[in-house]
Amino acid sequence: MQIAVIGTGYVGLVAGTCFAEMGNQIICVDIDADKIQRLKQGEIPIYEPGLSELVLSNHKNGRLNFTTDLKQAVEAARVVFIAVGTPPGPGGGADLSAVYRVAEEIGRAANGPKLIVDKSTVPVGTANRVKTLANEHSEHPIAVCSNPEFLKEGAAIDDFMKPDRVVVGAESQEDFDLMDELYAPFVRNGAPILHMDPVSAEMTKYAANAMLATRISFMNEIARICDKVGADVSNVRRGIGSDVRIGKPFLYSGIGYGGSCFPKDVKAIMHTAQEHGYDFRILQAVEEVNAHQKRLMVERMDELFGEDLSGITVGLWGLAFKPRTDDMREAPAITISAELKARGATIRACDPEALETGRDLIGDNIDDYLLDMYEVADGADVIILCTEWNEFRNPDFERLGRIMKRKLILDGRNILLERELVNHGFERYGVGIPPILSQARARS
Numbered sequence: 001m002q003i004a005v006i007g008t009g010y011v012g013l014v015a016g017t018c019f020a021e022m023g024n025q026i027i028c029v030d031i032d033a034d035k036i037q038r039l040k041q042g043e044i045p046i047y048e049p050g051l052s053e054l055v056l057s058n059h060k061n062g063r064l065n066f067t068t069d070l071k072q073a074v075e076a077a078r079v080v081f082i083a084v085g086t087p088p089g090p091g092g093g094a095d096l097s098a099v100y101r102v103a104e105e106i107g108r109a110a111n112g113p114k115l116i117v118d119k120s121t122v123p124v125g126t127a128n129r130v131k132t133l134a135n136e137h138s139e140h141p142i143a144v145c146s147n148p149e150f151l152k153e154g155a156a157i158d159d160f161m162k163p164d165r166v167v168v169g170a171e172s173q174e175d176f177d178l179m180d181e182l183y184a185p186f187v188r189n190g191a192p193i194l195h196m197d198p199v200s201a202e203m204t205k206y207a208a209n210a211m212l213a214t215r216i217s218f219m220n221e222i223a224r225i226c227d228k229v230g231a232d233v234s235n236v237r238r239g240i241g242s243d244v245r246i247g248k249p250f251l252y253s254g255i256g257y258g259g260s261c262f263p264k265d266v267k268a269i270m271h272t273a274q275e276h277g278y279d280f281r282i283l284q285a286v287e288e289v290n291a292h293q294k295r296l297m298v299e300r301m302d303e304l305f306g307e308d309l310s311g312i313t314v315g316l317w318g319l320a321f322k323p324r325t326d327d328m329r330e331a332p333a334i335t336i337s338a339e340l341k342a343r344g345a346t347i348r349a350c351d352p353e354a355l356e357t358g359r360d361l362i363g364d365n366i367d368d369y370l371l372d373m374y375e376v377a378d379g380a381d382v383i384i385l386c387t388e389w390n391e392f393r394n395p396d397f398e399r400l401g402r403i404m405k406r407k408l409i410l411d412g413r414n415i416l417l418e419r420e421l422v423n424h425g426f427e428r429y430g431v432g433i434p435p436i437l438s439q440a441r442a443r444s
Contacts, residue, residue, distance in 0.1 A: 001024045001025070001078060001079065001181070001182055002024075002025050002076055002077045002078055002079075003016070003019055003024050003025065003026050003027070003077055003078075003079050003080075003081065003182075004026075004027050004028075004029060004070075004073040004074055004076065004077035004079075004080045004081065005019075005026060005027070005028045005029065005080075005081045005083055005119075006029045006030075006070060006073075006080065006081065006082050006083060006084060006102050006106070007028075007029070007030060007082065007083035007084035007085070007098075007102075007120070008028050008029070008030040008032075008035060008036070008039060008045075008066070008083075009046075009083065009084070009085055010046055010048070010151075010153070010156070010260065011083045011119055011120065011121075011149050011151070012028060012030075012081070012083030012084070012119070013028065013039075013044075013045075013046070013051070013055070014048065014051060014149075014151060014156045014157065014160055015081060015083060015119055015149065015160065016028045016064060016081075016083075017051060017054045017055050017058060017064060018054070018157065018160040018161055018186075019182070020054075020058040020063040020064040021054055021058060021063075021161070022185040022186070023063065023185075024063065024182070025063055025076075026058075026063060026064050026065065027065050027066075027067055027072075027073040027076060027077065028064070028065070028066050028067075029066075029067055029068065029069070029070050029073045030066070030068065031068060032068075033068050036066045036067060036068050039055070039059075039066045040059070040066050042055070042056050042059070046325075046326065046327075047325060047326040047353045048153065048154070048156050048157065048324075048325065049154065049155075049157070049324055050157040050158075051156070051157060054157065070102075070105050070106070070109060071105075071108075071109040074105075074106050074109035074110060074111075074114065075109060075110075075111045077114070078114065078115065078178075079114075079115045079117060079178065079182065080106055080114055080115070080116050080117065081116075081117045081119045081147075082099055082102050082103065082106075082116060082117065082118055082119060082120055082130070083119040083120055084098040084099055084102055084120055085098060085120070086098070086099060086120050086121055086122055086264075087264070088264050088267055088268070091271055092267035092268065092270060092271040093123065093267075093268060093271035093272070093275075094121070094122060094123050094264070094268045094271075096122060096123075096126060096129075099118070099120055099122060099126065099130065100129065100130070100133055103116065103129075103130040103133040103134045104133050104134065104136075104137050105137075106134050106138075106142070107133065107134035107135060107136065107137030107138035107142060108137045108138065110134075110138045110139075110140045110142060111140070112140050113140055113141050113142070113143075114134075114138075114140065114142045114143075115142075115143050115144070115145065115175055115178055115179075116130060116131070116134055116142060116143070116144045116145075117144075117145055117146075117147045117179070118130060118144065118145070118146045118147065118148075118198075118202075119147055119148070119149055121148065121149070121205055121206075121261070121264070121265060121268075122146075122202060123202065123206070123268055123269075123271070123272050124199050124202045124203050124206075124272055125199065125202070126146075126202060127144045127145065127146045127169065127198035127199075127201075127202065128144075128198065128199075130144050131143070131144040143170070143171065143172065143174075143175050144171075144198070145168060145169055145170035145171070145175050145179060145198060145201075146167075146168075146169035146170075146198040146201035146202050147166070147167065147168055147169070147179065147201070148167055148201060148202070148204060148205035149205075150163065150164070150165075150167075150205070150208065153259060153260070153322065153324070153325040153327055154322060154323060154324025154325045155324065160186070161186060162186070162189060162191070163186055163187065163191050164191055165191055165192050165193070165194055166179075166183045166186065166187060166191065166192070166193045166194065167194050167196065167201050167204050167205070168180075168183075168193060168194065168195055168196070168201065169196050169197055169198035169199070169200060169201025169202065169204075170195070170197075170198065171197070171198065176195050179193070180193055205265070206265050206268060206269040206272070207269070209261050209262055209265040209266070210265065210266055210269050210283055210286075212250050212262065213257060213262040213265075213266050213283075213286050213290070214282065214283070214286050215249075215250040215251060216250055216252075216254075216256075216257045216262075216290070217257075217285070217286040217289035217290050217293070219233070219237065219250075219251050219252065219253045220253050220254070220256065220289055220290070220293045220431070220432075221289055222236060222253070222432065223253035223431045223432025223433075224432065225432075226432035226433070227431075227432055230434065231432075232432070232433050232434055233253045233414075233431070233432030233433055234414065234432075234433055236432075237251045237252065237253070252413075252414070253414065253431045253432045254293075254388075254412055254413050254414065254431055255293055255294060255296055255297055255332040255336075255386065255412035255413070255431065256290045256291075256293035256294040256296075256332050257290055257321070257330075258321030258322075258327075258328075258329060258330035258331040258332060259321045259322065259325075259327055259329055259330060259331075260327060260329050260330075262330075263290075263329070263330040266283050266286060266287055267287075269283065270283050270284065270287075293332075294332045294335040294336070295335060295336075295339065296412070296431065297332075297336050297384050297386075297410050297412055298335075298336060298339040298340060300410055300429050301314075301340060301343075301345075301382070301410070304382070304408070304429075305381075305382075307343055308343060308344060309340060309343040309344045309345035310343075310344035310345075311344075312344075312345050312346070312381045312382070313345070313346045313347075313348070313379055313380045313381050313405070314340055314345045314346065314347045314348070314380065314381065314382055314383075314384060315347075315348050315349070315350075315376040315377050315380040315382070315383045315384070316333055316336070316337065316347060316348070316349035316350070316366070316376070316383075316384050316386055317349075317350060317373055317376065317383055317384070317385045317386060317387070317389075317392045318333065318350075318351055318354075318385060318386040318387025318388070318389055318392065319331060319333045319349055319350075319351040319354040319355070319357075319358040319362070319386065319387065320333075320351055320353060320354035320357075320387050321333075321387070322387065322388075323387055323388050323389045323390065325353065325354075326351075326353040326354040326356070326357050327354070327357070328354055328357040328358055328360075328361045328362075329361075331354075331361075331386075331387075332386055332412065333349070333358070333362070333386045333387070334361060334362055336384060336386065337349070337362050337365040337366050338362075338365050341364075341365040341366075346367050347365065347366045347367055347368075348366070348367060348368040348369075348370055348375075348376045348380070349362075349366045349368070349369055349370070349376065350369075350370045350371060350372060350373050350375070350376045351387065351389070352371075352389055352391065354387075355369045355371070373391065373392065373395065374395075374396075374399060374400070374403060377400055377403055377404050378403045378404075379403065379404070379405055380404050380405060380406075381404075381405050381406050381408065382406065382408040382409070382410060383400075383404070383408070383409045383410070384409075384410045384412060385409065385410065385411045385412050385413055385415070385416070386412050386413075387413070388413040388415045392415065392416075393415050393416070393417075394417065394420070395416075397420050397421065397423070397424035397426065398424060400424075400426075401424050401425065401426070406427075407424070407425055407426040407427060407438070408426070408427045408428075409421070409426055409427070409428050409429075410428075410429050410430075411428055411429070411430045411431075412430075412431060413431075414430045414431055414432075414433055416428065418436065421436050422436060425438075
């Protein structure tokens with residue numbers, strides 16, 4: 001199938017590449033000429049495991065091409081995906097200016113019937129507006145469907161190639177049939193293609209992310225209570241996760257969620273509710289809890305060192321909001337570094353992939369950006385583990401004990417092995433799990 005994908009950001013590049021991998025002819029379009037040139041040369045603008053290899057192989061085989069010429073791409077395609085950014089606008093609603101601008105351009109470029117597919121995360125009613133705008137600028141009939149993405153950063157290729165479900169919101173059987181044909185190779189394992197109206201498809205995307213964000217904030221509240229009563233949130237998680245009505249995913253406590261989806265989508269669905277006269281109080285609480293949780297390690301530092309951190313060296317392990325990505329948007333490390341720097345701390349940080357994005361977003365709030373986790377720890381009074389990268393899970397504790405000023409770790413993701421920490425004499429404070437105290441503190 002001939003497909004155009006407008007936008008080469010995270011969603012557009014992953015979608016276009018995966019469609020090409022299944023034998024389709026894909027043209028990816030972006031207004032950024034430099035980005036397009038770099039993609040043609042094999043330079044991938046984002047870090048996503050497995051993506052670079054697929055882009056290179058499909059571009060080499062001629063199934064995946066890149067251009068700034070939207071008109072040429074639309075003319076060659078039967079299906080046109082819109083995958084441009086929808087950042088938060090004033091008041092928390094999604095900024096749809098890029099989506100609407102592309103819709104008009106597609107209408108002007110159409111040389112025959114086209115199916116526009118909204119792949120960007122957009123609020124309820126966007127498909128209808130896109131259809132109106134495209135047809136106002138076109139001499140040919142243009143249909144629009146909603147096909148939200150459900151990709152996890154760090155596992156996007158697997159999620160796209162082997163989806164749990166595919167949601168398609170369309171208005172005609174012809175459009176459903178076209179989308180079913182496109183996605184047939186991806187659902188051979190029996191995953192359903194769910195047909196619905198476009199409005200319901202748009203709501204499904206926001207509802208899914210809002211529910212996942214709610215689970216995270218709920219468990220972080222439980223972890224706070226566990227700290228106060230002496231319970232272990234790890235045991236609580238296993239206890240409730242075994243209930244088939246609840247399930248295990250997204251029940252891990254930590255220092256809050258971040259990234260490009262949950263914060264933005266929670267705000268957007270709250271904004272939609274407000275526009276229709278409804279106060280989404282649960283999600284207001286979810287946001288408040290998440291903002292509070294990002295400060296948990298700062299509160300712990302206040303307890304351990306006092307509010308004046310002059311002369312204290314802090315090592316941050318991890319900057320990205322989650323492992324297997326370089327995405328720093330809304331990452332807890334941003335809040336933590338800003339608050340600790342304001343208290344006078346010296347901060348060193350490492351991350352396997354997010355050092356450059358960290359420099360862009362955090363800047364001088366971190367004194368040194370380093371690749372080596374032990375260089376970060378050398379002479380540090382405390383390590384704060386912000387991101388659960390695999391290389392941080394089982395460090396050389398003997399080496400850490402020799403190079404750190406104080407054997408103290410604040411484990412913001414609860415990933416370090418307790419027996420190793422105890423055996424090597426470390427203090428550890430986690431999130432909703434019993435602390436490991438130094439002998440002196442344990443006696444006091």
